[in-house]
Amino acid sequence: MKFEKRTAFITGAAGRIGRALAEEFGKHGVKLYLADINLSGLETLCADLEKKGITAHPVQLNVMDRGQIIESAQKVLSEAGKVDILVNNAGKWPRGSILDTSDEQWLEVIELNLTSVFRVSQAFIPSMRKNGYGRIINLGSIAGEVGLPGFCAYSAAKGGVIMLTKTMAMELGTCGITVNSVSPGMIQDVSRPHDSTWLRRTGTGDEVARAIVFLASDDSGYITGADLPVDGGRILGPKWTDWKPSGNI
Secondary structure, rough: OOOOHHHHHHHOOOOOOHHHHHHHHOOOOOOEEEEOOHHHHHHHHHHHHOOOOOEEEEEOOOOHHHHHHHHHHHHHHHOOOOOOOEEOOOOOOOOEEOOOOOHHHHHHHHHHHHHHHHHHHHHHHHHHHHHOOOEEEOOOOOOOHHHHOOOOHHHHHHHHHHHHHHHHHHHHHHOEEEEEEEOOOOOOOOOOOOOOOHHHHHHHHHHHHHHHHHOOOOOOOOOOEEEEEEOOOOOOOOOOOOOOOOOOO
């Protein structure tokens, strides 16, 4: 995959997917600014990356604080000169059904998982427009595609992320900026057998990271507004645990 002296800003970088993503981008020589509210986690990640020959700059950031977003964006843009790639990865998926979720919980989940994508993107898009180039990748979820019982606020937020992605892609298409989303399914640190996916296993952060890195590369210039599920076929349809291929397959 091609990256021509690119700089990336990644939110939620200290999490499972964020860590894998930082390492994958680092392999391709992308300059990294890694943001997370968890500063100690960021510092540990940057130290681990340094051992692998990858330099990354930690940015402590609460993506629910508009002022911090603006300040961090200005600082990074001043230091780096540009940000070519933005990955809106920050988020959490707390449980809560429609009857169990309070107003406060609902608003917090929407702000963290959806509103943060709007705010962080807004902070970096003017610079991308000026440079005539940008790759924005937002983290959706299979919960945002087909719903997930017991996670009503999270499902609503991620559905919003996917629709925001499509709208941003239409609005920014003539500016040299592509906008896509990646929707992970059952992701763990290590792939394990699991009967609820058609591939009969869980996925890993590395597999999600590789999908994101492709959409962030120069090779993906004709892809925009897409939502790419990385879910082992989880949302294709019902999976019966006793189903087996028949015939000569």
